[in-house]
Amino acid sequence: MDNNNINGGMQDRTSMHNGAPIQNGAPMPNGTFMINGVQMHNGMPTQNVSPVQIPGGPYNKNNGGMLKGILMGFIAAFLVFGVALGIKAISDVKGNKTVGDGSSTYQSMDEVYDKANRIKKLIDEYYYYDEDLNDIADGIYQGLIDSLGDKYADYYDAEELQSVIESNQGTYYGIGVVVQTDTETGEILVVNPYDFAPGYKAGIRAGDKIIAVDEINVVGMDLNEAVKYIHGDEGTDVTLTVRRDGKEMEFVVTRAKIDNQTITVKVLDNNIGYMRISSFDGVTLDQYKAGLEELISQDIEGIIFDVRSNGGGFYYTVVEMLDKILPEGKIVYTEDKNGNQEIEYSDANCIDLPMCVLVDGYTASASEIFAGAIQDYELGAIIGQKTYGKGIVQNTYDLGDGTAIKFTIAGYFTPNGRNIHGDGITPDIEVELPENLGENMDAYDKETGILKLEYDTQLQRAISYMNEQLGIE
Known part of the structure; x- marks a missing residue:
């Protein structure tokens, strides 16, 4: 799911190196400290595992990834899936070898610099239109990152980086939807509509x-540009035309102030606790601790963790939560x-309650770390559909001039040594939601937009599983 995830609001969150941290307000994980205002962990800049790249989609502002399009309607990208133009350009260069013999190889970066200078001189001498050196420079940097072939890699210019930082503050204006570009169709894919946010309440799924x-028409449009159309002032309306199951639908959404509430909790029948985790952001850890305390204070007998449609977030956030x-x-x-x-290790201090985890095909990255660890320790069943x-x-590394780059640095493995990249996590109990659910607006609460229990077959199965664990018939 990680592709062009610009935070218009899913989830790749960005931590910085040699610059201001993007993660704000979260307690420092064990072994984490600050250097010049930069969050560090064991001497290294903090990592994020978020944008997921959904097939045809979650994160990378360039490759059609998941614009963390939390659509604040905004841009802010990063840990759920480059620019379409950049990708096409690379494809054209690789596929059209009509100049020379197409077998150019470079022995040193000096040769690369020399050729770039020759190209620039030709542009200066013959290019018909005015040129903007800043645009040329940003294009070169973006091209360098695109050449890695890493769909999660990205270059953020000053404006984009500022949007990333702002979107990680926990509050912004928009419709509360995380989006990415579907690389196959060019459509803007909704990865995670935030609970209780305007987009979800209006019916976006x-x-x-x-x-x-x-x-x-935003099909094929650069994700950054598309998000700018969705972004707007508080209280104004935006009309979104979406394709769902082959049918076109229109939704009018009123933009609002979005307080990034990533954790919601409630107590179900038979004292079963329920915790919905919508992302693993900078604000999530404190909300998680408070949510656990609230549930435990109500004497819950077990807990259901719901990470469906959660495209990921900060690596050290999910580590601290699992601890x-x-x-x-x-x-x-x-x-x-x-x-x-x-x-990363956990200590012996932990809650001792029966539990289970709800997942689906949009559960990705940090969410899979969460579900995978619980599955490996056999603490409870994973219920739902195979994860992303x-x-x-x-x-993400700050370049010191208001810009930054992001790229893949490592693979991660569950406690038992599983790397689920490309495979996902297979649920212990597989449960599908009813067909054509998205067309039945009566299935959702009109105030919150949340799927009603009578239609949520996955949550129903999780409740019955918890009752079985508690010996309740």
């Missing part, structure tokens, strides 16, 4: 493909290209 914004519920041992570990491993399968970690 994960898997919807936005094809027009206020009657402006509260896992027994002593490995939580997760990463391994870089040289075989160097960094292992993003088993790699990205880091």
Whole structure:
């Protein structure tokens, strides 16, 4: 699911190196400290595992990834899936070898610089239109990152980076939807509509493909540009035309202030606790701790964790959260290209309650770390549908001039050594939601937009599983 995930609001969150941290307000994980205002962990900049890239889609502002299009209607990208133009350009260069013999090889970067200078001189001398050096420079940097062939890699210019930072503050204005570009169709794919946010309340659902914004066709449009059309002032309306199950539908959404509430909790019948985790952001850890305390104070007998449509987030956020519920041992570990491993451990202090985890095809990245660890420790059943399968970690580095780059630095592995990249996590209990659910608006609560229990077959199965564990018939 990680592709062009710009935070218009899913989830790749960005931590910084040699610059201001993007993760704000979260307690420092064990072994984490600050250097010049930069969050560091064991001497390295913090990592994010978020954007997922959904097939045809979640994260990378360039490759059609998941614009963390939390659509604040906004851009802010990063840990759920480059620019379409950049990709096409690369494809054309690789596929059209009519100049020379097409076998150019470079022995040193000096040769690359020399050729770039020759190209620039030709542009200066013969190019018909005015040129903008800033645009040329950003294009070169973006091209360098695109050449890696890493769909989660990205270059953020000053405007984009500022949007990323703002979107990680926990509050912004928009419709509360995380989007990415579907790389196969060019449509804007909704990865995660935030609970209680305007988009979800209006009827926008994960898997919807936005094809027009206020009657402006956005298919094939650069994700950044598309998100700008969705973004707007608080209280104004935006009309989204979406394709769902082959049918076109229109939704009028009123933009609002979005407080990024990533954790919601409630107590179900028979004292079963329920916790919905919509993403693993900078604000999530504190909300998670408060949510656990609230549930435990109500004497719950067990807990259901719901990470459906959660495209990921900060690596160390999910590590800290798992430390509260896992027994002593490995939580997760990463391994870089040289075989160097960094292992995260939990202590012996943990809650001792029956539990289970709800997942679906949009559960990705940090969410899969969460579900995978609980599955490996056999603490409870994983219920729902097979997860997305993003088993790699990205880091974001501040370049010191208001811009930044992000690329993949390692793979991650569950406590038992599983790397689920490309495979996902298979549920212990597989349950599908009813067909054509997205067309039945009566299935959703009119105030919150949340799927009603009578239609949520996955949550129903989770409740029955918990009752079985508690010996309740």
